[in-house]
Amino acid sequence: xxxxxxxxxxxxxxxxxxxxxxxxxxxxxxxxxxxxxxxxxxxxxxxxxxxxxxxxxxxxxxxxxxxxxxxxxxxxxxxxxxxxxxxxxxxxxxxxxxxxxxxxxxxxxxxxxxxxxxxxxxxxxxxxxxxxxxxxxxxxxxxxxxxxxxxxxxxxxxxxxxxxxxxxxxxxxxxxxxxxxxxxxxxxxxxxxxxxxxxxxxxxxxxxxxxxxxxxxxxxxxxxxxxxxxxxxxxxxxxxxxxxxxxxxxxxxxxxxxxxxxxxxxxxxxxxxxxxxxxxxxxxxxxxxxxxxxxxxxxxxxxxxxxxxxxxxxxxxxxxxxxxxxxxxxxxxxxxxxxxxxxxxxxxxxxxxxxxxxxxxxxxxxxxxxxxxxxxxxxxxxxxxxxxxxxxxxxxxxxxxxxxxxxxxxxxxxxxxxxxxx
Numbered sequence: 001x002x003x004x005x006x007x008x009x010x011x012x013x014x015x016x017x018x019x020x021x022x023x024x025x026x027x028x029x030x031x032x033x034x035x036x037x038x039x040x041x042x043x044x045x046x047x048x049x050x051x052x053x054x055x056x057x058x059x060x061x062x063x064x065x066x067x068x069x070x071x072x073x074x075x076x077x078x079x080x081x082x083x084x085x086x087x088x089x090x091x092x093x094x095x096x097x098x099x100x101x102x103x104x105x106x107x108x109x110x111x112x113x114x115x116x117x118x119x120x121x122x123x124x125x126x127x128x129x130x131x132x133x134x135x136x137x138x139x140x141x142x143x144x145x146x147x148x149x150x151x152x153x154x155x156x157x158x159x160x161x162x163x164x165x166x167x168x169x170x171x172x173x174x175x176x177x178x179x180x181x182x183x184x185x186x187x188x189x190x191x192x193x194x195x196x197x198x199x200x201x202x203x204x205x206x207x208x209x210x211x212x213x214x215x216x217x218x219x220x221x222x223x224x225x226x227x228x229x230x231x232x233x234x235x236x237x238x239x240x241x242x243x244x245x246x247x248x249x250x251x252x253x254x255x256x257x258x259x260x261x262x263x264x265x266x267x268x269x270x271x272x273x274x275x276x277x278x279x280x281x282x283x284x285x286x287x288x289x290x291x292x293x294x295x296x297x298x299x300x301x302x303x304x305x306x307x308x309x310x311x312x313x314x315x316x317x318x319x320x321x322x323x324x325x326x327x328x329x330x331x332x333x334x335x336x337x338x339x340x341x342x343x344x345x346x347x348x349x350x351x352x353x354x355x356x357x358x359x360x361x362x363x364x365x366x367x368x369x370x371x372x373x374x375x376x377x378x379x380x381x382x383x384x385x386x387x388x389x390x391x392x393x394x395x396x397x398x399x400x401x402x403x404x405x406x407x408x409x410x411x412x413x414x415x416x417x418x419x420x421x422x
Contacts, residue, residue: 020097027095030102034093039065039104040112041089043081056081058089058104067091067104077109079219080186082120086112111219118218121225125252128227133234139258140239146207146271148175150199150238152192155180159212159264163243166265171272177202182223183213189226196232196240208271209236211253212243212264224251233257243267371396375403384409 017025041058048054052071057064067089074080081087090108095101111117128134149167153160155178164176179195182188192211199209211233213221223229224244230252233240242254243261254260261267372381375392387393387406395402 019100023095023097023100026102027097030093030095036090037093037104038088038090041065041087043083043085043087046081046083054080058087065104066101067106069106069109073107074186075182076107077186078184079109079111079117079222081109082116085116088112117222121218121252124225124227124230125255128230128252128256133230134255138234142239142241142259142271143207145273146171146174148177148204148206149271150177150179150202150206150209152179152181152195152199152209152211153213153264154183157183157214159183159214159243163210163212163264163268166268167272170269174272177206184216184220184223188223189229192223193229193232196229196236200236200238206238209238209240210243210261210264210267210271211240211257212261212267213245214264215246215249221245221249221251224253229253230256241267241270384411 039058041060044057044059044064046054046056052074054069054074056067056069058067059065069077069081081089088110089104089106091104091106093102094105096103132138151160151163153163160178167174167176177199179199181191181195183192196209196211199206211224213224215221221244224242233242233253233256239258241259241261242251242257243264243266244251244254245263247262259267259270261270372387372393372395373379374381374386375394379386381387381393388409389406391406393404393406395404
């Protein structure tokens with residue numbers, strides 16, 4: 001081609017880069033320069049996909065950086081971001097060729113300051129308090145001498161060592177069942193709540209459950225402020241003691257637990273009595289029991305001595321003689337009373353017999369009276385109308401009877417005195 005000749009589009013295309021080539025060069029350039037970067041910004045447009053990945057944006061006053069947290073990374077984060085939270089994130093810049101876009105792939109995430117977390121904590125605290133989850137009335141007492149203790153904590157932290165060392169020194173007879181769980185990072189609250197459910201279902205039943213971890217920042221302890229764990233603690237039928245962080249660290253789990261230990265070590269002290277104190281108490285109780293038994297034996301012996309020297313045992317024949325004399329006197333008294341009653345009864349009988357004799361029908365007959373009866377019916381006749389003419393009658397006298405027949409019956413009640421009756 002001659003100099004000064006203008007190139008045609010077909011000629012330019014021969015020297016041009018393809019989209020894939022440009023994207024690949026950009027990808028190589030960016031990803032090689034931004035493999036280890038910290039970015040601060042406000043979380044926006046956060047979406048948790050069904051796959052478990054988290055897609056979000058980090059923004060400041062003038063720019064927006066698309067970002068992603070892969071599902072496999074979520075469990076290692078100190079805290080999961082939420083919309084509006086100021087965060088500082090670590091990761092690497094990656095280019096996504098199909099869209100020609102770049103994004104920050106986050107592998108670490110921390111809250112920038114505690115303002116957002118504290119606001120979230122205050123809101124959840126107020127809501128749960130209104131439900132009564134922190135009420136003293138619903139808290140259970142710890143057993144005085146537990147035999148089976150559940151321990152929920154990280155198996156690799158210092159908290160488990162401090163707790164077990166203190167417990168073994170104070171109360172070595174207890175069995176401890178460890179439920180390993182993460183105590184920090186995304187998903188730790190769910191894991192702790194799951195361990196708590198498992199502890200409640202264990203058979204034989206546990207006497208008490210301890211949830212412990214070492215100290216840290218508000219962000220480090222955030223799992224113990226998650227609603228899922230707080231509610232799991234509130235619903236436990238087994239008494240729970242929390243020993244989370246240091247004395248100044250107070251989480252919602254501390255508030256909802258039945259007892260709060262200031263540290264893991266303090267939680268172990270609350271659970272188990274000092275072995276030496278228990279031994280001293282048992283020794284003192286043994287002495288008190290011996291003294292009480294000695295007192296009761298002495299009292300019983302004195303009572304037996306009083307009974308042995310009492311008259312019934314000291315002079316048994318005297319009691320028998322007195323009883324016999326008492327019975328003899330009572331028998332004589334009854335005999336006298338019987339004789340008097342018999343004489344009174346005889347006198348009453350004689351009086352009644354004399355009265356009956358005086359009013360006896362036979363006695364009246366001896367005075368000239370008679371009793372007339374119907375010879376056929378044997379009925380007594382006391383009126384003329386009962387013996388019409390021709391009636392056979394029997395007249396009973398004092399001596400013998402008269403058998404006769406009525407010739408005429410007359411009603412004498414209609415005749416005047418002295419008038420003859422025909």
